[in-house]
Structure formats: structure tokens, C-alpha cells
Amino acid sequence: MDTVTNWRERLISRTTRPARITTYKYWLWLGLLIVITGNGAFQYWNQLQDGLYVTDMRDRISWGLYISMFIFFTGVSMAGTVISAMLRAAKAQWRASITRVAEFITAFALMIGAGFIIVDMGRPERILSVYLHGRWQSPIMWDVMAITTYLTASVIYLYAPMIPDLALFRDRLKDKVGGLRNFVYRTLALDWNGSSTQFRLLGKAITIMTLIIIPIAVSVHSVVSWIFGMTLRVGWNTAIFGILFVAGAVFSGLATLIIIMAVLRKTYHWEEYITERQFRSEEHTSELQSH
Amino acid sequence: MSKRRHPTETPVSINSIDRRDALKYIAMSAIGAVPLMAPGGVMDGLVAEVVRGPGSGDQISATAPATTKSGRIRQWSMIIDLAKCDGCQSQGTPPQCTTACIEGHFAPQPMEWIEVYEGEVDGGGTQFIPTPCQQCENPPCVKVCPVGATFSTPEGVVLIDQDRCIGCRICMAACPYDRRFFNWGNPPIPPEAALADYSVEQQVPATTGTVMKCDFCPEMVRDGTLPYCVQACPNDAIWYGDLEEDIATNGRTIVKASRLISENNGYRLKEHLGTQPRVHYLPGHGEDVGRDPGDEGRMPSEWPWIERAEGAVSWTR
Numbered sequence: 001m002d003t004v005t006n007w008r009e010r011l012i013s014r015t016t017r018p019a020r021i022t023t024y025k026y027w028l029w030l031g032l033l034i035v036i037t038g039n040g041a042f043q044y045w046n047q048l049q050d051g052l053y054v055t056d057m058r059d060r061i062s063w064g065l066y067i068s069m070f071i072f073f074t075g076v077s078m079a080g081t082v083i084s085a086m087l088r089a090a091k092a093q094w095r096a097s098i099t100r101v102a103e104f105i106t107a108f109a110l111m112i113g114a115g116f117i118i119v120d121m122g123r124p125e126r127i128l129s130v131y132l133h134g135r136w137q138s139p140i141m142w143d144v145m146a147i148t149t150y151l152t153a154s155v156i157y158l159y160a161p162m163i164p165d166l167a168l169f170r171d172r173l174k175d176k177v178g179g180l181r182n183f184v185y186r187t188l189a190l191d192w193n194g195s196s197t198q199f200r201l202l203g204k205a206i207t208i209m210t211l212i213i214i215p216i217a218v219s220v221h222s223v224v225s226w227i228f229g230m231t232l233r234v235g236w237n238t239a240i241f242g243i244l245f246v247a248g249a250v251f252s253g254l255a256t257l258i259i260i261m262a263v264l265r266k267t268y269h270w271e272e273y274i275t276e277r278q279f280r281s282e283e284h285t286s287e288l289q290s291h
Numbered sequence: 292m293s294k295r296r297h298p299t300e301t302p303v304s305i306n307s308i309d310r311r312d313a314l315k316y317i318a319m320s321a322i323g324a325v326p327l328m329a330p331g332g333v334m335d336g337l338v339a340e341v342v343r344g345p346g347s348g349d350q351i352s353a354t355a356p357a358t359t360k361s362g363r364i365r366q367w368s369m370i371i372d373l374a375k376c377d378g379c380q381s382q383g384t385p386p387q388c389t390t391a392c393i394e395g396h397f398a399p400q401p402m403e404w405i406e407v408y409e410g411e412v413d414g415g416g417t418q419f420i421p422t423p424c425q426q427c428e429n430p431p432c433v434k435v436c437p438v439g440a441t442f443s444t445p446e447g448v449v450l451i452d453q454d455r456c457i458g459c460r461i462c463m464a465a466c467p468y469d470r471r472f473f474n475w476g477n478p479p480i481p482p483e484a485a486l487a488d489y490s491v492e493q494q495v496p497a498t499t500g501t502v503m504k505c506d507f508c509p510e511m512v513r514d515g516t517l518p519y520c521v522q523a524c525p526n527d528a529i530w531y532g533d534l535e536e537d538i539a540t541n542g543r544t545i546v547k548a549s550r551l552i553s554e555n556n557g558y559r560l561k562e563h564l565g566t567q568p569r570v571h572y573l574p575g576h577g578e579d580v581g582r583d584p585g586d587e588g589r590m591p592s593e594w595p596w597i598e599r600a601e602g603a604v605s606w607t608r
Contacts, residue, residue: 059469059472
């Protein structure tokens with residue numbers, strides 16, 4: 001029992017380390033990202049001034065990098081939620097250390113992907129027209145609906161299993177972090193006290209979300225293919241796109257998961273928790289999908 | 292779960308799914324949806340509310356469609372005689388239908404709403420194909436619009452409401468004829484166009500970030516004149532007509548439209564797609580223009596008012 005307690009303490013101290021200690025590397029990384037984001041914001045400002053002219057897209061090639069990026073990030077978002085839901089449903093024990101990573105990838109990839117649609121629009125200020133004058137016959141309408149549903153579902157699916165961990169952060173980091181972050185942990189933890197009633201209710205909620213999220217994800221990835229498949233452009237007007245997009249999403253999702261896990265494992269020295277077992281199992285999953 | 296428990300695993304398993312529970316939840320959600328589906332229930336009204344017709348046509352409903360004497364709505368159509376069209380090679384000018392359209396509609400710089408393509412005819416010779424919007428009766432562009440900014444009018448014309456268009460460009464991908472143009476930059480607008488009252492039938496002035504195309508000039512025909520391109524054609528190759536009354540005119544003579552089409556083996560572009568275009572073509576015989584199709588020697592279109600447009604950005608197509 002003692003070893004287990006030790007193991008647990010070590011796990012908690014290792015995983016909360018990034019929340020407790022901020023190194024100069026963090027600020028460097030943050031600075032770099034801010035520079036990149038700022039550049040992007042400046043370019044977008046240019047685009048708002050001069051029109052989509054600045055992207056060098058033209059009538060014949062009317063969708064470019066923006067839509068490719070949208071498709072890419074929606075594909076990557078498959079990683080998370082679905083893989084974690086599938087593994088949860090299959091009761092695969094090795095998933096424990098990767099589900100959180102996977103769910104975060106989904107939520108953030110979706111947010112970025114949805115952003116690309118708005119950046120690609122000629123008149124982004126009319127985005128609400130999609131709700132005011134929306135037509136269900138249009139694949140774009142289904143896109144908007146599927147993606148917002150998927151985003152909501154994956155945020156819930158990310159948040160619900162995180163409540164006990166947020167409670168742990170609330171309890172363990174009380175004296176180590178500032179008031180604002182304490183407030184955030186306290187609010188998000190929703191008075192979690194770890195009683196068996198709470199665990200039962202949370203388990204039920206997660207079960208429901210697991211069941212709901214798999215069909216939503218499949219629908220999202222096939223719906224995204226419609227914006228190509230339902231046009232009359234040669235090479236796009238084909239029925240294979242739905243299957244292709246779902247299959248492609250599973251593979252790119254798994255690949256992203258493997259990459260991000262490898263980076264986290266190296267950066268935070270989580271070799272003990274993200275072991276070779278996880279990587280091997282992911283390879284097997286990927287192989288299984290390909291058959 | 293009786294086996295060794297993983298240290299991170301919570302005391303009561305929050306992660307495992309009981310198959311019976313799963314079925315129960317699915318059944319519960321299915322039952323919940325039943326009242327919505329019942330006939331005469333909420334769904335009926337909801338369907339009417341949610342599944343709207345193709346396009347709103349808010350703007351156009353104020354304008355009464357042109358009708359025949361007996362009150363039937365006219366169905367505008369175009370018949371283009373490829374045997375007569377020589378791409379204005381004999382005139383030594385750029386295609387005059389295109390120029391007239393540009394002047395009349397202030398179409399932004401690289402847009403040629405009626406573009407004259409050039410191709411070889413089997414057996415030699417060159418054929419010039421003026422291509423306006425085909426005004427499909429089964430328009431793929433209208434179907435995919437997420438906001439109903441593009442729509443078919445009762446007269447059978449496909450229009451775009453630039454005040455609603457969100458610029459997603461899915462209609463451009465959907466159009467098999469490549470007849471839709473996007474305002475990639477801030478379009479050049481001469482002062483006289485800037486003063487015009489916007490109307491979906493005129494599309495003047497142009498709006499950044501929206502789609503434009505040939506509008507078939509229904510308001511001109513209602514007023515008793517022919518569209519710019521028909522008026523400008525020096526060879527009288529373009530016929531404009533009404534399929535309801537079955538007449539067509541090129542500005543010089545009036546003929547029976549159906550007979551003109553059938554007697555000259557009329558066809559439509561990409562008929563196999565089922566788009567039912569309203570533009571018919573009478574096959575050409577191939578003119579000898581003294582050069583190969585696509586070779587240099589053809590005059591590019593001009594935008595005569597472009598100097599008057601301030602801060603004009605023009606892009607290439």
C-alpha cells in the first residue's frame with residue numbers, strides 16, 4: 001500500500017509541476033507564439049481592408065489554404081474525442097494516460113478549424129445570416145451545425161472527466177498559485193468532494209457523452225466532405241469523400257496524438273506514465289483501422 | 292475490475308460502460324423524440340420553418356414579374372447562334388457583347404459575365420462560344436447557398452443578392468459552367484455607379500467579398516429593351532426570348548423560339564448534368580480566322596470606365 005501511495009504522490013507532483021513552476025522556456029515559447037499570432041492578426045487586418053485579393057486565390061481556385069487548414073484541423077480533431085471514446089467503450093486500460101491529451105487536441109483543433117471558415121469568408125460580418133436565413137439544403141449549413149454540436153460535445157466530454165482533477169488542483173495548489181487561478185480551479189471543480197454519489201453521477205454523465213460523441217464525430221467528418229462532394233466540380237463530385245474523410249481523420253488524428261504525446265513525454269519527463277505500451281497500442285489501433 | 296486496479300483509477304469506476312445501461316440511454320433518447328415526429332405535431336410546422344425554399348427572393352418579391360397578355364409569367368431564355376458568332380474578329384474589336392455588358396453593368400475589372408470562349412470544331416475551323424450565365428432551371432449553385440442569397444425568380448432567372456451573400460464561394464464550386472465571379476478585392480466603382488441604387492437585378496454598385504454573375508437583364512426586358520449583349524452583337528447572333536409565349540428576337544427579327552432551336556439542331560451546354568440550362572446554342576460550322584484557337588491575335592476586353600474608378604484594385608482571373 002505504501003508503494004502505491006508513494007507512486008500516487010509522485011504522479012501528482014510530476015503532473016502538477018507545469019502548473020506550479022513556470023520556467024523561462026515557457027515565456028520564450030509564449031513569446032514566439034504571440035509573435036506568430038500577431039503576424040497572423042496583422043495579415044488578417046490587411047485582408048479585411050483589401051479583400052481576399054491578398055490571398056492570391058482567384059475564381060478558378062476559389063478555395064485555398066484556409067479551407068485546406070479547416071479540413072486538416074477538423075480531421076485532426078477526430079483524434080481525440082473519438083479515440084478516447086472508442087477506447088473507453090472498449091474498456092482498454094492503457095488509455096488512462098492518453099485520453100486527456102486526446103480530448104484537448106479535439107477541443108482546440110476544432111476551435112482553430114472553425115476559425116478558418118470565418119477567415120475564409122468574403123464578408124465575415126454576415127456570419128449570423130447562417131442562423132437567420134439558413135437553408136438546410138446547403139452543405140455549409142450542416143457543416144456549421146455539425147461542428148458547433150461537436151465542439152460543444154467535446155468540450156463537455158473534456159470537462160466532465162476533468163472535474164476530479166480540477167478538484168485535486170484546487171486542494172493541492174491552494175498555497176502555491178495566485179488568487180485568480182485558485183478562483184478558476186475552485187469554480188471549475190464545482191464543489192467536488194469525491195463522494196461515491198458524485199462518482200456515480202459523473203460516471204453516468206461520461207457514459208452518456210461517450211455514446212453520443214461517436215456518432216456525432218462520424219457525422220462531422222462525413223458532413224465536412226459534403227462541401228466538396230455536393231458541388232459539380234470535376235474530381236470533387238464523388239460519393240467516396242465521406243468515407244475517405246472519416247478514414248483520413250482517424251489516421252491523421254492518431255498520428256497527431258502520437259506526436260503530441262511524444263512531445264509531452266520528453267518535455268515534462270512523463271516517461272513513467274506515457275510508456276512504450278501506449279505507443280505500441282496506438283500503432284495497433286491504427287493498423288486495425290486500416291483493415 | 293476484480294483484478295489489480297491501476298493506481299490512477301478512481302474507486303468507483305467512472306469509465307466503464309455497462310451494455311445494458313447503454314441500451315437504456317439510447318432507448319430513452321429515442322422515446323423522447325417520438326412526440327416531435329408525430330403527424331400534425333411540432334415537426335410539421337418546424338419542417339416548414341426550417342426547410343425553406345431555394346432562395347429567399349425578399350428583394351425581388353416587390354417587383355411584379357413580366358407576364359404575357361393572358362397573365363402567364365414569361366420565361367426568359369437565350370439562343371446563341373454559333374454559326375453567326377465570329378468573336379468579333381471581322382470587326383477588329385474585342386467581343387462586343389462582353390464590352391457592352393461591362394459598360395452597362397460596371398462589371399469589375401477581370402469579370403466577363405458573358406465571356407467568348409474559343410474552340411476548334413471537328414473538321415477544322417474555329418468556333419466562338421459566347422457564354423453568359425446559363426440560367427439553369429435546376430441550378431446547382433442555388434441549392435448549395437447556405438443563406439439563400441442566390442435564388443431563381445419566377446421568370447426563371449438566377450440572381451444573387453449581394454446584400455446577403457456571405458462570400459463562402461460554395462456556389463462557385465458548384466457551378467459547372469464557371470460563370471460566377473468573386474469580388475476578390477475592393478471592386479473598381481466609377482462615380483456614376485457609386486450613385487446607383489442597389490438592385491439585385493442590376494448588381495450596381497459591386498460589393499467587396501461577394502459573388503456576381505450575368506443577371507440576364509430582366510429589368511431591361513420588362514422596360515422594353517433588350518439586354519446589353521443582344522443589343523451590341525454586330526452579327527445578330529444572340530436571340531433573347533420568352534419560352535412561355537415561344538418567341539425570340541435578336542433585335543432585327545422575331546421568330547418562334549422552339550422552331551429556331553429544333554430546326555437548327557440546338558443544344559445546351561453539359562446537358563448530361565441535368566441542370567436544365569435556359570441558354571440554347573445553335574451549332575456553328577467553324578469560321579476560318581487565319582490562326583489557331585487560343586493563339587495571340589485576339590483582343591482582350593476593355594473596361595472603358597476604369598480610369599474614373601478611384602482606388603481601383605484589379606486582379607487577374
